[in-house]
Amino acid sequence: MHTVARQTQQHPDAGPARRRGATLAGRLEALALALALALALARAAARPARLARQALWLLAACLAAPACALAQPDADADFHDKLLALGTGTEGGAFWPIGESLCRQLNLQRAREQVRCVASPTAGSVYNLNAVAHGRLQLGIAQEDLVLDHVAGRRGPGFDGLRLVAVLHDSPVSVVVRSSLGVQQLAQIKGLRINMGNRGSGQFTVSTALVAALGLQERDFAAVLNEPTSAFERIFCGGRVDVVLEIVPHPVAVFEKLLACGGRLVDLPPAVVQALVDRNPAFRAMAIPAGTYAGQTQAVRSVGVRNLLVSHARVSPVAIAKVGRVLAAQAEALKADQPLLATMPVAPGGTAPLPAPASQAALAPSVRLHDGLLRVQER
DSSP states (O other): OHHHHHHHTSOTTHHHHHHHHHHHHHHHHHHHHHHHHHHHHHHHSSOHHHHHHHHHHHHHHHHHOTTOTTTOOOTTSSOSOOEEEEEOOOTTSSHHHHHHHHHHHHHHTHHHHOOEEEEEOOSOHHHHHHHHHTTSOSEEEEEHHHHHHHHTTTTOSSOTTEEEEEEEEEEEEEEEEEGGGOOOSGGGGTTSEEEOOOTTSHHHHHHHHHHHHTTOOGGGSSEEEOOOGGGHIIIIITTSOSEEEEEOOSSOHHHHHHHHTTEEEOOOOHHHHHHHHHHOTTOEEEEEOTTSSTTOOSOEEEEEEEEEEEEETTSOHHHHHHHHHHHHHTHHHHHHHOGGGTTOOOOTTSOTTSOOHHHHHHSOTTSEEOHHHHHHHHO
C-alpha cells in the first residue's frame, strides 16, 4: 500500500518516460559497442567492409529481438498480444455492448498503453471460453458458472489455462411470459411455446437448468426454439413463442420491447431459487428492482450469476497488466458509458473491477488470477 501511495504522487507519465529513456540508453550503448567492434574487426581483417556489414546486421537483429537483454532493459518495451480480440455475445444481447464499452476505454488509452482491443460478436459464454482456451481470442466475457465448469474439467479437458481478469456485472435470470395467457406462477409455463436460447450460449445453459429445477423437460413444451437474444422481439412480439428466458443485466432495450408488446416478468419461486443455488455455487439470489421498466411496480425475485472477463495463461502478462491498469483507472467511466455495468464492483478509491483478494476468495479456488494482474497489484 505504501508503494502505491508513493507512486501516485509522481507525474502520471513519469514511469513510462523513465522506461523509454532506459530503453533508448540501452540501445545507444549497444550501438556504440557494435560500431566499435565493427571498426576493430575492419582494421584487422583483409575484407573490412564485409565484416563491418556483418557486425551491423548482427546489431540490427539484436535490437529487433526481445531476447537481446542489452538492447531491451525493460520488459514492457516490447511484448506480444498488442492486438487483443475480445469475445462478447450476440448483437442485441448484453455482452456485445459491454464488450464494445470495454474496448472503447482500452483504445482511448492506446497511445499510452500500446494495446488495441477489438470487440467481436460471438455465440456467447461457451464459445468465448473455447476460443480463449484454444488461442482464437485473447479475452472473453463469460458467466461465472460456466467459467467454473470449464476450469474444473466438466466441459472437457484443456481449460486449466483460463485465467480471471475482471469481475464485470450481475445477470439475473429473467423470464417473460405473454400476459394474455394468465400465467401467475412459473410452473404454469408447462405446455407453452418457449425459447431457450441458442445452443452454445450461457442463455441456453441457464434455461436448461431452470427447466430442470421446475421438474420439466423440453418435451413438456408445445414448441422449443433456440433463437438468440437478437431475435426476441421478432419471435415474441410476432407470436411465435409464449415464453422467453434470458440471463441478462437490466435495464436492456430488448426487454423494454417485450414488455411493451404484451409480456410481463415472472417471479422465480423461492424453492426454484434455492434449488439452483444448491446445484451451482456460482448462482446467487438476485432481484430486478421495482421501476426498472415502465409499469413494473414490484421487484421481481430471481437468481443469477456474475459475469467475468477472462483470458489465458499464454496471453502476455504485460498486455493483461495494461488491460488491468486501464480497467481499474476507468471503472467509473465504464459505468457512465455503459449502464449495464451498474452492478460492477468498485472498491474505495476506484480500484475495481480488478479482483481483490476478497473477490478472488469468493470464486472457486481453481480459478486463478492472470499473472498480469499480479504485476499490477505489485506495483
